[in-house]
Amino acid sequence: MWKYLIPLTFAAAPLTAQDAGPFSEGSEARSWNLGWEQPARFEAEVVDLLCEVAGDCANACAEGRQLGLIRAADGVLTYPNKNNQGIFTGAAVDLHPFCGLQVEVDGLMIEDDYVGATNIYQVQRIREVGVEDWTSADGWTDAWAEANPEAAAMEGRWYRNDPRVLAEIEDGGYLGTGETWQEAWDAVQ
């Protein structure tokens, strides 16, 4: 059932998100129908989070490190958790080419006190300040396919074929507690 519901949720989403927030003006972000989303478009500096937060800057902006956005209007550090692709892909790959640069981003901000979410961001598109064209933040799967050509050639979505994911499931099972595939399946029916 979920297999069909999640893509349908995204496909059926309206063009504008649910509630306006302080940075919603001018946003063209697509709603993901999340309970606490706010459209948010703002200018920011892309920063290496380990450098910015903890002062560990020797390897700043290297691939594989999480990146943040320091909002130009108020200096607040926001955390891009998600890119613009359907599911299970973060934003660091899409932000990496812009590390150290001033950019404009458009997407959804998540603010939910109940779970401690504040300044959590989903990037849908990005452009360097002064550049006209936007880049959609959907580069993760292309980067994955380039790094995993054999897996990418297989049928199915990336997360069904990724060798590291498969190794983890082989090692601990789908539930992580050492059960067989059949045992895991039976346990959740």
Added chain:
Amino acid sequence: MRYLWAAALACAAAPALADGEEVQIRGEVIDTWCYFSGVMGGPDAVRGTAHHTCAIWCSAGGIPVGLLGEDGTVYMILAIGGDDQSAGGQTQLELASHDITVSGRHFARDGLNYLVVDEVVEDHGITNINHVDYGAVPGFAIPNPEG
């Protein structure tokens, strides 16, 4: 070249070294997007065995990993034991859903908590056996073995 220059600028503009607060915390390694966004249900459903496969997917996919402390605080993990690959790295991938005790440094910035883990003091394994309550989250996480 443009990126190297940008990286050089980032280093040049680096903030003053912050020490952080030395802490020892026990908690569960979670995928923060599912936890924060509610995209797959409430916070108790996107943890533990119910969400283990999705936690692996998200970790491998570069979604930030967090440590959900026993008091409910989420700490965004920036490094583990010197491994700075916080966007899809292998160290964090192998700890998905695990209940761990860590020592490290805590930082707070603009409402979020960050953690640089110096050492995983103890790995208690996966202790949140919640698939009996929630099934698999999302429901398609475990494919039918019969096809």
